[in-house]
Amino acid sequence: xxxxxxxxSQSPRRQQLLEQWGLPYQLLxxxxxxxxxxxxxxxxxxxxxxxxxRVTRLKLQAALARQQRRALAPAPVLCADTTVALGRRxxxxxxxxxxxxxxxxxxxxxxxxxxxxxxxxxxxxxxAQTWAALSVSWVRFAPLTPxxxxxxxxxxxxxxKAGAYAIQGRAAVWISHISGSYSGIMGLPAHxxxxxxxxxxxxxx
Numbered sequence: 701x702x703x704x705x706x707x708x709s710q711s712p713r714r715q716q717l718l719e720q721w722g723l724p725y726q727l728l729x730x731x732x733x734x735x736x737x738x739x740x741x742x743x744x745x746x747x748x749x750x751x752x753x754r755v756t757r758l759k760l761q762a763a764l765a766r767q768q769r770r771a772l773a774p775a776p777v778l779c780a781d782t783t784v785a786l787g788r789r790x791x792x793x794x795x796x797x798x799x800x801x802x803x804x805x806x807x808x809x810x811x812x813x814x815x816x817x818x819x820x821x822x823x824x825x826x827x828a829q830t831w832a833a834l835s836v837s838w839v840r841f842a843p844l845t846p847x848x849x850x851x852x853x854x855x856x857x858x859x860x861k862a863g864a865y866a867i868q869g870r871a872a873v874w875i876s877h878i879s880g881s882y883s884g885i886m887g888l889p890a891h892x893x894x895x896x897x898x899x900x901x902x903x904x905x
Contacts, residue, residue: 703902705820706777708763713868714780714888721890723897728763728777736762740781740792748785748815753834756781756817764821764828774823776900782816782887784863791863800858801849807863808844808874813837814863816884820896831896835889837880839867844874
């Protein structure tokens with residue numbers, strides 16, 4: 701694939717996956733005055749699937765506006781968002797160590813969903829063409845002791861991660877089974893992302 705895309709994400713895991721797939725990209729990160737956290741606010745009664753797709757759509761709209769404001773070359777813009785759901789509960793990024801500890805306690809010995817929505821925008825047309833997809837995977841955690849949870853929280857790894865864990869990090873040893881997309885659980889589903897790139901006229905393989 702020769703054409704470059706913009707990645708509107710600060711996630712090092714998404715950057716790592718694009719590099720692994722050989723996709724040239726440039727970061728398209730928010731300006732200092734942009735309130736990115738506000739985009740991730742949960743609405744009352746919202747399902748996990750509706751939430752993650754809405755947030756990703758908003759992130760794409762903000763990124764396309766950012767691209768236009770900066771007068772950047774009209775390359776495709778890629779956005780994604782990941783959330784964890786335990787039953788009907790949405791587990792986002794923990795605000796502090798206590799919240800991370802509680803999330804991990806709730807996930808221990810349980811099966812939960814990891815949902816990653818991905819969206820691609822092509823600004824060359826008015827209005828911009830957009831494509832979107834959703835990846836849903838299931839993850840089962842082994843039972844955890846309070847000591848294991850505390851050591852993991854103290855490592856700092858849970859912070860900034862949906863559900864307070866990273867599958868590619870230390871928490872991998874606790875995961876007894878996954879069903880779905882490993883890359884989707886990391887934060888950028890390979891199959892769905894490739895489909896969006898093909899729809900936009902790019903060849904990721």
